[in-house]
Amino acid sequence: MSPRTTSSGWxxxxxxxxxxxxxxxxxxxERLGMDYCALSDPEARFPQDGMTGLWHLAVEASGNPVIALNLAQVVRPSSFHVVGYALMSSRNLHEGISSLVRYQRIIGESADLSLHPTSDGYELTLAIHGDRLPSARESAEGSLAYILAFCRWLACRPLTPRLVSFAGPAPAHPAPYREVFQAPLKFNAGHYALLFDRTDLDAPLHSANEALAQLHERFAGEYLARFSDGQITHQVRQLLCRLLPQGEPKREVVAQAMLMSERTLQRRLQAxxxxxxxxxxxxxxxxxxxxxxxxQLTLQEISYLLGFAAPGNFFRAFRRWFNTTPNEYRAGL
Structure with missing residues (x-):
């Protein structure tokens, strides 16, 4: 299995x-066996385990358990590779964060982002996965601090989340967290998340530029395609997108289309x-x-496009995914 990597920008x-x-x-x-000079190469990538080791050694060397919160002070679009510029030229933060979710793997393969509407806003959730080593708590906390600081920088005005959630226990000294996030904090939440007011994410951005947004989206899409080229996971996902309107694809059909046996497909996906x-x-x-x-798409048409045999199956799956109904989700949009 190829190790997960982090972009040189991040x-x-x-x-x-x-x-x-x-x-x-x-x-x-040098201690971790990584090339410090490669940080200046925009195409370079660093192993996730190396970055995890960096967090642990940095906390030990500095004696500062909240050093990750310094990320809120080093905001610049290039940290998010081409995705940072796509976010910057978006019409609003909702559109920009959606781009961040789509192209997160360009920035770092270890993170999963998702954005979904709630009854009173939008929640951006973050999960950091380890590779051979468990992920560092500092990685998730620093990422939340950076994302919020980036959003505040783009909005050019105070931006106060309704809630900032942390998966881990409350720190002995929460003052630095209050200073950086300036919002209600919830520890032992089971997940990391920023809960935004709807009006904050839907407000127009001064840096919006539709032509640039389309250009950066294309660059991000092309980079992600090159980055993913040859990975079985990416190939299967692309094939599923094409096959779903014909009904739920079977593993044997996908394996045949990829000119391999089911056993080989299963083994390579597991890898x-x-x-x-x-x-x-x-x-x-x-x-x-x-x-x-x-x-313009009805729920029945969407159910068909997703390969469900009946709309009821789609509704049940949707509630499991988003904890709401398709109609409520669409109304929230």
């Missing part, structure tokens, strides 16, 4: 935050940390969110 942001806290990152990179049914469910979930943004 690794550079982490290094700037750590060096602001007095950490000698050049020596830590990439996933499985056929997990990919099928995730692809349907992602497409469902996209289809519901198209008002």
């Amino acid at each position: 690794a550079s942001a982490i290094v700037r935050a750590l060096e602001m806290g007095g950490v000698d990152c050049r020596s830590l990179f 990439e940390g996933t499985g056929f049914h997990q990919l099928l469910d995730g692809t349907r979930r992602e497409l469902a969110g996209q289809y519901l943004m198209q008002p």
Whole structure:
């Protein structure tokens, strides 16, 4: 299985935050077997386990358990690779964060982002996955701090989340968290998330530029395609998108289309940390969110496009994915 990686842009942001806290990152990179000079190469990528080790060594070297919060002070679009510029030129934060969710893998393969409407706003949830090493708590906390600071920078005005959630226990000294997030905090929440007011994410951005937004979206899509090229997971996902309108694809059909046996397909997917049914469910979930943004599509048509035998099966799956009904989700949009 190929190790998960982090882009040089995001690794550079982490290094700037750590060096602001007095950490000698050049020596830590050497200890971890990573090339410090490669931070200046926009195409370079660093192993996830190496970045996890960097967080642990930096906390130990600095004696500062909240050093990750320094990420809120090093905001620049290039940290998010081309995705940062797509976000910057979006019409509003909702559109920009949606791009961030779509192209997250460009920035770092270890993170999963999702954005969904709630009764009183939008919740952006974050999960950081480890590779061979468990993920570092600092990685998730620093990412939340950076995303919020980036949104505030783009909005050019105070932006106060309704709630900031942390999966871990409350720290002994919460003051630095209150200072950085300036919002209600919830620890032991079971997940990491930022809950925004709807009006904050729907407000127009001064930096909006439709032509640039389309250009950066195309660049991001092309980069992600190159980045994913050759990975079985990506190939299966693309094939599922084409096959779903014909009904629920069977694993044997997908394997035949990829000129391999079912056993080989299963083994190669497992090597990439996933499985056929997990990919099928995730692809349907992602497409469902996209289809519901198209008002001309009826729920029955969406059910058909997702390969469900009956609309009732679609409704049950949708409630499991989003904890709401398709009609309520669409109304929230």
